[in-house]
Amino acid sequence: MSMNKLDFVTEALEKLKDAGLLINIRTIEGPQGSWITVDGKKVFNLCSNNYLGFANNPQLKSAAQKAIEEYGVGPAAVRTIAGTTALHKELERKLALFKGAESAITFQSGFCANLAVIPAIVGEGDVVLSDELNHASIIDGCRLSRAKIIRYEHCNPADLQAKISDEKGACRMLIITDGVFSMEGDIAPLPEIVEIAEKFGAITMVDDAHGEGVLGRGGRGIVDHFNLHGKVDVEVGTLSKAFGVVGGYVAGSKRLTDYLAQRGRPFLFSSAVPAAGVAACIAGVDILTASDSLVKRLWDNTAFFQEKMKAAGFHLGNTKTPITPVFIGEVKIAQDFSQRLFEEGIFAQAIGYPTVPIGRARIRVMLSATHNRDDLTWATERFEKTGELLGIR
Known part of the structure; x- marks a missing residue:
């Protein structure tokens, strides 16, 4: 008698339960x-x-309710076809100003932002150097890129430098780190990482999911915290933590965000964030811009x-x-x-x-x-x- 083809699922769940690893949702x-x-x-x-x-927050809720009356409950399209509203453009403009960046582009989540940007800027023949405790979305984005992935020791610039020194033959090199590490609460040594990137001609990327609204002047994030404006090529942020809503974004040069609008697959192939969420995020940016x-x-x-x-x-x-x-x-x-x-x-x-x-x-x-x-x-x-x-x- 043959096993049911999904019996492995039952066995896997039992193993998780026995090991005490089954998550209670x-x-x-x-x-x-x-x-x-x-x-x-x-x-x-x-x-x-x-x-x-x-x-x-009452201001965010009011903004969301008003947006539903004006735009409805859903966009019914991806951003590149019929899903980009005036609200999406306003949020991106205000996020760029808040972050002190030239431009910003928004996505459905911080996870989607990482899945969009990493495979768009590196691929086969390239090298990604990633902190060993980086978030799962970074790990998945790196895998999708098909670039060579090298993990360096957590928050260890010396190990990063030693490992990047061996990769001089790569077409492109990308150094990626979380800004604030979500399970440890520590902060990436971003000044040292930027210095190494400049020395070896590598692109720098920081995922600031837990730094937005927390670090820097009025919550402007880790780049502001270390006064590294203009020195970090790609800043990824989320709108689902300190901003309290949902969504993600990439801030950087206008040519980068223009490129991601053409090559970021979640932007191209997944429906836009509904207007209510976008409007609430705008209200959040406005509050942080006005007061710390x-x-x-x-x-x-x-x-x-x-x-x-x-x-x-x-x-x-x-x-x-x-x-x-x-x-x-x-x-x-x-x-x-x-x-x-x-x-x-x-x-x-x-x-x-x-x-x-x-x-x-x-x-x-x-x-x-x-x-x-x-x-x-x-x-x-x-x-x-x-x-x-x-x-x-």
Whole structure:
């Protein structure tokens, strides 16, 4: 008797379950905020990317509602045929001004932006040098390009230089790094990377998904943070984290964005972002352009919470940002820790392999400008209690 051709799926799921790697996908009821309802329970939200509270901001919601009345609920076309509206052009213009770049082009997500730009600028015969902890979208974009992929040690310019030195015969070389690493919270050594790129004639690209709205003046990102305007060739950003909506973009020279409009496959072959999302993103850019108060509040909350967690004896790694990994070690213990926190009223998910290496499981806490100090103090007390129960400090 032959096996069902999809039996391997059942076996794979069982193996994940046995190893403690099966992801528990919880259901959110209502908008993102400091407190949310998850699986019917009101909990303190410590794991969304809603850095500035934009996901339920009244100005963004009003802009989205107005856009629906004017443009409808969907574009019904790709950008290159009938999907580009005046709103898309306005967002791209304002993003370029915000980033201090000559031009910007938007995509359906940050993931799509990476899938668009990497295969468009490198291919067979070229070399990509990629930080070993770069995001999955960068990894997939590199694979699609068919270029030779060389991973260098995480945030290690010396290793990058040693490896790029051996690749002088390549047609083109591209160095790619996350700006802020989403699981560690550390920041790429971008000045050193730019210096190496200039020395070897390589193209530089930074994915600033977790730097937008967080680093730099008023959240303008890692290039602004290091004052490297004009020295980074490709800046990729997302509109689904600090901006609270959905979408991605590439900022750089106008010739780069013109080229991506001709060769970026997600731009060419996937429907445009609906007007409501685009209008909400415009409102978010307008808020950050006018004031840095939300960014300052985010950083105040970050310093407050991280200091309390360190004082309680928790290991937070080398984070330099609001991303706060609370290292546990074994994935099953991390999942137990997360479940016990949930029972105490805290929503903070465990993250294990393959997102992070085996033995490096953690609770990843994401701070927000919407949090207040009383709630953060209460949360650290719940962490302490759970840590004591599980023998983790």
